[in-house]
Amino acid sequence: MSNIQQLFSIPVYKKNLQGIDVSSFRSRVLELLDIDSYGDHISVAGMKDASTINTYGIECHMQNWEETNQLVNAINPCIAEYWKELNYHPNIKPYIQEMWATISRKAGYVPSHFHGPTPITAVYYLDKTEGSGDLIIQHPLEALLGSQPINFPFDEFEQRMKIQQGDLIMFPGYIRHKTERNVSDDIRISIGMNIASRGEYVASQWNQV
Secondary structure: OOOOOOOOOOOOEEEEOOOOOOHHHHHHHHHHOOHHHHHHHHEOOOOOOOOEEEOOOOOOEHHHOHHHHHHHHHHHHHHHHHHHHOOOOOOOEEEEEEEEEEEEOOOOOOOOEOOOOOOEEEEEEEEOOOOOOOEEEEOOOHHHHOOOOOOOOHHHHEEEEOOOOOEEEEEEOOOOEEEOOOOOOOOEEEEEEEEEEEOOOOOHHHHHO
8 A cells, every 4th residue: 555645636628629610710810810911020929930920919809709609609618617627616607708819830839838817728729730739738836846856857847738620628827838849731720718707706715714
């Protein structure tokens, strides 16, 4: 019998949303991501070229588009399911606060970042082929663990998630993440989302006072 117990873990949500017609949504996203029209001002922070660009600076409320209705209707029950799994407070209700698109062409990638203090970060893969780059989830205690004399390679603080087109991924907003470089000739289009909440509650730390 082991003397060791694993006390903490982080549930990550993954579901492939099948049977959704996203053709009109894809068409509008591609129009918005026209590099010739918008140029470098929508490049991801830290990128020096237009191999990866996003719409956050010009359009981060795609959840309000008519073309997005079917997708949003499919995502909302998943958010509710994940909210309950995370044991987040039932008196506050989650909703999609922001939604934007990121496109990575060949050699493009998204650098490490996080969405805190957003309760949940979500991403839906609108276009994703083999070789276009998977999602990398980074350990939330990476900075602290990196200072400890742990005997394994530093890259074990990261976990690669194999992604397919149509996948919806959700994880807590404090989790750092990034993408692999796109080594294919195809584009990768991901739809990022910040999941916020409405309502009031007393934080759990004050319940103990």
